Amino acid sequence: MRDSRSDASIGELIQRLVSDGRTWVQAELAVWKAVAASRKNDAILGIAFGVGALVLTFAAIGALLVGLILVLREPLGNGGATAVVVLVALAIAGILGKMAATRLGRAFSGDGL
Structure with missing residues (x-):
């Protein structure tokens, strides 16, 4: 007695084989679509949390600068305290900006290693 599978023609x-291959490819695509959707959601939440952290950081820096002005107001007066805090903050921002420009210039130059 012969198996019905062995009676099949080439x-x-x-x-x-083609049908099974097509089914396998469709299943693989479904898996990768699910993985991509999950990673997209993780990326969106990560970006949202990062933006929230940046907003709170900027608020804390603003509060710190206002506090410095209030502390320096007594010896320097309102205008002097504001001027000192603004100038120091701008100097720090300038230094950080120069460092960022140097690093980005190095990163995007076509010089290689």
Whole structure:
């Protein structure tokens, strides 16, 4: 007695192989779509949390600068305290900006290593 599978012609076997291959590819695509959707959601939440952290950081820096002005107001007066805090903050921002420009210039130059 012969198995019904062994009675299949070469054409039928190739047709089954192509069908199974198509099913496998569709299943793989479904898995990768699910992975991509999950990673997209993680990325969106990560960006949202990062933006929230930046907003709070800027608020804290603003509060710190206002506090420095209030502390320096007594010896320097309102205008002097504001001027000192603004000039020091701008100097720090300038130094950080120069460092950023140097690093970015190095990163995007075509010089290689």
